Amino acid sequence: MSEVHVARRGLLRERCAATAAHEGPPDAVLVTGPANIRYLTGCPPLGTALLIGPHGVDTLLAPASAEGPLVQPGGSEDELRTSRLDSPDGDTAVAAADLAASAGARRLAVEEHHLTVARHRAMSSVAAGLRLTGLTSPVEAQRVIKDDEEISALRVAAEITDQALGELLESILVGRTERHLALELERRLIDHGAEGSAFPTCVATGRNSGLGRHRPTDRRVEEGDFLSVRLGAQYHGYRCQIGRTFVIGSAPDDWQVELYDLVFAAQRAGREALTPGMACSDVDRATRQVLKGAGHAEALGAATGHGVGLEIGEDPRLSPGAMGKLDACVPVTIEPGVHLPGQGGVRIDDTLVVRHAADGGPELLTITTKELLAL
Amino acid sequence: MSEVHVARRGLLRERCAATAAHEGPPDAVLVTGPANIRYLTGCPPLGTALLIGPHGVDTLLAPASAEGPLVQPGGSEDELRTSRLDSPDGDTAVAAADLAASAGARRLAVEEHHLTVARHRAMSSVAAGLRLTGLTSPVEAQRVIKDDEEISALRVAAEITDQALGELLESILVGRTERHLALELERRLIDHGAEGSAFPTCVATGRNSGLGRHRPTDRRVEEGDFLSVRLGAQYHGYRCQIGRTFVIGSAPDDWQVELYDLVFAAQRAGREALTPGMACSDVDRATRQVLKGAGHAEALGAATGHGVGLEIGEDPRLSPGAMGKLDACVPVTIEPGVHLPGQGGVRIDDTLVVRHAADGGPELLTITTKELLAL
Structure with a gap:
């Protein structure tokens, strides 16, 4: 199953590049919708956030409280890095914004139909140099036709x-x-x-x-x-x-x-x-x-x-x-x-x-x- | 039960007035968190939005698809107006922003930890004269001590x-x-x-x-x-x-x-x-x-x-x-x-x-x- 998920993330990357606004494509994409995370990783989405890129590296961020392995048996950590938060009260989306900014991303596309106003603001304040934009090619659209x-x-x-x-x-x-x-x-x-x-x-x-x-x-x-x-x-x-x-x-x-x-x-x-x-x-x-x-x-x-x-x-x-x-x-x-x-x-x-x-x-x-x- | 809910909404109004930011209290409050809606109305929160005020009038907005009575037996429509959307694809939060603006509200407090960025933007664009602010006194805090x-x-x-x-x-x-x-x-x-x-x-x-x-x-x-x-x-x-x-x-x-x-x-x-x-x-x-x-x-x-x-x-x-x-x-x-x-x-x-x-x-x-x- 792991190859399927790698391919789905690759397609998302391509679609974002193709449909990007006039400012150019985002450097990274943050996925927070639970079913979207499952679609793109095969992992159960308990409080997780998925950062696609930058530089072709994808990271699944999980809360400190997450138990058990994040990547399902059969999945490979080579293709998907995982990162568990240190702080029990931390927010995975905020940590992802921080991670993207540290990796040099300037524009991060987010799922504005899943992210709350409060989380969006917290992300902006933790990564001041990072510009948050809407994801122009929603994962939901990618999910419509089934394999x-x-x-x-x-x-x-x-x-x-x-x-x-x-x-x-x-x-x-x-x-x-x-x-x-x-x-x-x-x-x-x-x-x-x-x-x-x-x-x-x-x-x-x-x-x-x-x-x-x-x-x-x-x-x-x-x-x-x-x-x-x-x-x-x-x-x-x-x-x-x-x-x-x-x-x-x-x-x-x-x-x-x-x-x-x-x-x-x-x-x-x-x-x-x-x-x-x-x-x-x-x-x-x-x-x-x-x-x-x-x-x-x-x-x-x-x-x-x-x-x-x-x-x-x-x-x-x-x-x-x-x-x-x-x-x-x-x-x-x-x-x-x-x-x-x-x-x-x-x-x-x-x-x-x-x-x-x-x-x-x-x-x-x-x-x-x-x-x-x-x- | 209806009196309890009226009292809870009254308390929320008072708390918003007391803890308001320096611009003064909001004219109305929009509640979209499902448990918060139930707490303040006793009604099942299937896609509904609750508009508290302006002018002391509270309205529960329900999607066009909602079936059955919105107010539970024992509740009274005198204290809580109900409004069902005309359009099947309408959004109750957006309709509430529209309603608040038509009733003369200038500042609407919203639950930024429940509202998505996309809905927030749709509300702003439908009611351009309405300023959306964060709810400074969350309903969740009011719910902590139980009666x-x-x-x-x-x-x-x-x-x-x-x-x-x-x-x-x-x-x-x-x-x-x-x-x-x-x-x-x-x-x-x-x-x-x-x-x-x-x-x-x-x-x-x-x-x-x-x-x-x-x-x-x-x-x-x-x-x-x-x-x-x-x-x-x-x-x-x-x-x-x-x-x-x-x-x-x-x-x-x-x-x-x-x-x-x-x-x-x-x-x-x-x-x-x-x-x-x-x-x-x-x-x-x-x-x-x-x-x-x-x-x-x-x-x-x-x-x-x-x-x-x-x-x-x-x-x-x-x-x-x-x-x-x-x-x-x-x-x-x-x-x-x-x-x-x-x-x-x-x-x-x-x-x-x-x-x-x-x-x-x-x-x-x-x-x-x-x-x-x-x-």
Whole structure:
């Protein structure tokens, strides 16, 4: 894995040089976003900061309290120096600014969307000769298109997720609380080899069903309920997402079938719109207009999907205001939902990888059935 | 609860007026730290921003995607206006700056330790006439001393935590993995009424035992192991912490008894040093010098304890460089540990509330025994 990280840091260096402002490229880049540090080093980002350069030397700075080796087994310290702070109250970003200045850097590019105003000021005051600029080529943009190894990790994460969900569906659900079902799903993710949950598992039943961000409660599953679940495994750091809605009992009501079919149609429209070159806002529109046509436009959230990877919500966003187009090898979710207040609702989420039609079109990672099951 | 929050916001206003820089007090304060928003409003802080003033009017700004009521049942919209953004891609802090400027504010105090450089710049550009200053009296400082209701919530959190741990100790441990034991503890926390875990549960066995930040692995508990666990419940938003170390099998080895007694003595020294008026660095020194005397000074992390409340690691910090003194009604942890690489180690953590000797001295919230149990 170590070579991959060296190559990623090399690419970041090249992009910074190419897209630099008129003052010329920065002498060094400071990375403080946790997922970005992991992407560029493979190391767990507990309070660390990554200094890329100057002079081609990269250094991972860790707090004094960091335990254990900083570089993972398989990584090599030849390619990445590590430095642990002396002072227990020290700040790794400030130490990095100091280090960059001592190594002769004049301009340091920083991640202004991660760094707080207070840390930025502390860095300026510790290294007065160093000019801090914004990073013009964010690491997040570099992370959008995934390589084969990343997609393999997501594929395994999705398999684990499907297994955990499949097992839950075979068990008795009536009478159990949302909280317990959520915990059980999380336990099953671990059982099947996940490092943990990609995000807090959401189980929503009855009038809670279909809510996008619902915190599981002590409400018990009852006959006739919609039950919506949303979960995902994390595997080798990569996070996927699935969402499904079921009906509890023998047969769904008419309104349930109608609402389900509508959300399913919207989700399918979004999935089918996933092609390289398609504008992100157009994918969102494909999903959204199906619900709008049925008078449920307001029920939708800000986005109907988003990229996944080392973070569960990363670029690209599939929303009306999103800029940019899809590329091949970009994993995204398609996740429309409708919640009728006081009544409940439906959500259906999948994780897919954008692929050219010649390569078979969008690759569905989360393969649990989307029929309306009565459990 | 609503009156409590109104009073807290009133106090923040007063403190800002009293400690303002020479330019005079700010016209309004923008709070963006999630725990601070919860402290001042009682509302879950999902992407929200809280604007205190101007003209005595407080507004909670929520993203367009926020679902459900913003103000909790029991809260009153009379005392706290709420405003949902129109644009799905809008930023609540930027909208708050705009709102403050339209209401005539000239100076807006912001939380520079939470706000990113990028958001700060976006706020400046949307409200050009508005001057952004640092908040001179941080909400974190206001949160240090807890009221009776907050301490009651912590007491319940500790009870739940003790129950979950107690049940685990009655079960068979040999042969089970760290991951499964951690998940089981988390399930039991929920069973006993916790909203969730205060932090990721840590279970470390054998050579992993005694590590401060250990992510549970698939290692199974074996005869003769040290088993160290660290967990805590969250209740009404408040988070406590307990850490205990046990030995697996019939009788501990001599080195295990020695190391345990040493860490226990260090932890007791720290607990006994908890008095109002005591310097935070002196509490740390009390704990630390016991281990230093036995040659284990380097095994200790940056801090030997910290405040707890709406966050698991809040002010005060008990570390060598810590400033300030303890007050009564401040809940803190005392949590020394020694890890011997390749061999294992011991951690003992308690949550206590600082009290005057006349009130009975430090109040121990986590009451599970600290004898070295052989399980």
